[in-house]
Amino acid sequence: MQERKSPFQQLDFTLLFFLFVLMCISLVAIYSAATSEQYNVPASYFVQRQILWFAVGTVLLISAMVIDYEAFKKLSIPLYAVSMMLLIATHLFGIEVNGAQRWIGVPGLFTFQPSEFVKIFIIISMAHLLFVITRHPRPKTFTSDVIVVGKILGVGMPPFAFILIQPDLGTALVILSIIFIMILMAGVTFRMIGLLITIGLTGIASLVWLHNNAFAIFTQIIRPHQLSRIYAWLDPSANVGAEGYQLYHAIQGIGAGQLYGSGFGQGVKSQSGVIPELHTDFIFTVIAEEFGFIGATILMVVYFLLLYRMVLIAFTCNNTFGTYIVAGVVGLLVFQVFQNVGMTIGVVPITGLALPFISYGGSALVTNMLAIGLVLNVNIRTKHYMFGEEE
Incomplete structure (x- = not known):
């Protein structure tokens, strides 16, 4: 028997609360960052x-919730075509800023x-591809895994x-x-996953060898x-006068x-203007300096709970298509949070990725909001049954 609930009743208000x-954290952090000496506008301007x-x-x-996500199956190929046209147009006619x-x-x-926006289109396209691939049982063989991985790589x-040649390494890594994530969701064997990881590590090792020998x-x-x-990531203190300046401070x-923490608006480094892009890429520095380990931990707990709700929805x-969409969004947000926080504490190199829903900005913020809309779309259209799934 199916439990009948209206879409409004199935709206995940817990997820919306964490969002x-x-x-709120974003507005507080941006206001504090905007009072830094490096900005010549009122703090309220950025807020x-x-x-x-x-x-x-x-x-x-809201728009992403209105259309039944099943309709995106028919739109996946047009959206992918639009993605490629946008990237080609950017390559040919794009505006160059700071060498990118x-x-x-x-x-x-x-x-x-x-x-x-391409990130969202790619999630939808790959979700549809996986839906088609996994709709019928397939043999658990290495050859079958190669075919599946080949199709996913062919799309991605x-x-x-x-994106890599723009260059935009951060967004390329998000892709x-x-x-x-989609390869994992495809259910490939551990042998294939191990092979892909080995190929990746071999590529990194090859770059190190080329650096030292060619x-x-x-x-x-x-x-x-x-x-x-x-170089700055490996030794920030030795590169303070160059690329390591931002990371060091x-x-x-x-x-x-x-x-x-030192208190709201009281961060020595945050308020002195020595950290460029403080309100965008390095907004986590403001939170950690002015609200301390406790403030930073609260932020990470909120992220965890937000992502946990998405995993529950998945x-x-x-509907496997819906599950793949949510999985793609989870992969998108997890990597961005890890990369942004990691680069501010020196765990990974700086790539210029924004901290989701916290950093000041337009394109990245509205894209992540659109992604949340897709997750809510899947949730409100998920049918719940008292005695298992419908046959």
């Missing part, structure tokens, strides 16, 4: 614009980063390559994380500014926060 908490982006994101979140060509401008109106690698070839693969960031600021969904 609202992140919004007001962030509220506007949250409003736009909320509209997109990632933006497309609408004259007199606004600019946006197509690769942010073209946008990955276009890779989505690809990896540097001219290495520089054709890793650009000078990317290499500088790697960020780590000092986070350490100065200790257990309770598990309770009795």
Whole structure:
């Protein structure tokens, strides 16, 4: 027997609550960051614009819930085609900022980063691909795994390559994380997963060998500014005057926060203006310095609970297409949180990824809100049965 509930009754208000908490944390952190000496505008300027982006994101979140996600099966190929056209247009006509060509401008109106929306389109396209692949039982053989992985890579690698040459390593790695999650969801054997990990580690080892033995070839693969960031990550104190400047001061600021923090608007590093991009890529530094280990832990707990709710939605969904969509969104957000927090504390190299729902910005924020809308869409259309699933 099916339990009849209206879509409003099935709306996950707990998930929305955690999203609202992140919004509040974002506005507080951005206001504090905006009082830094590096900005010449009122602190309210960034807060007001962030509220506007949250409003736009909320509209997109609601819009993503209106259309039955089943309809996205028919739209997956057109969305993928739009993704590739946007990336090609960015490559040919994009606006170059700080040596990276990632933006497309609408004259007199606004600019946006197509690769942010491509992430959502790729999730939908891969979810449909996996739905088709797993609709019928397949033999658990290595050959079958190779075919499945080949199809997933065939969809994911073209946008990955276009984003990588912009260059935008951070977003390219996000695409890779989505690809990896989808490969796991495809149910491939541990032998295939081990092979893919081995290939990845071999690639990294090859780059290290080229760096030490064939540097001219290495520089054709890793650009000078990317290499500088790697050097800065490995030894920030030795590169304070170059790429390590931002990371060195960020780590000092986070350490100065200790257990309770220095207090709202009282961070020495945060308020002195020595950390560039404080309100965007390095917003976690503000939270950790001014609210301490306790404040940073609360933020991470909220993230965990938000993602946990999504995992529950994926598990309770009795439609594999919906499950794959939610899994893709979880992979998207988990990697971005790990990468952003990791780069501010020196665990991973700096890539310029925003902290989801916290960092100031437009394209990344509304894209993540759109992703949440897809998850809620899946949840409100999941049928619940008292005695198992419908045959």
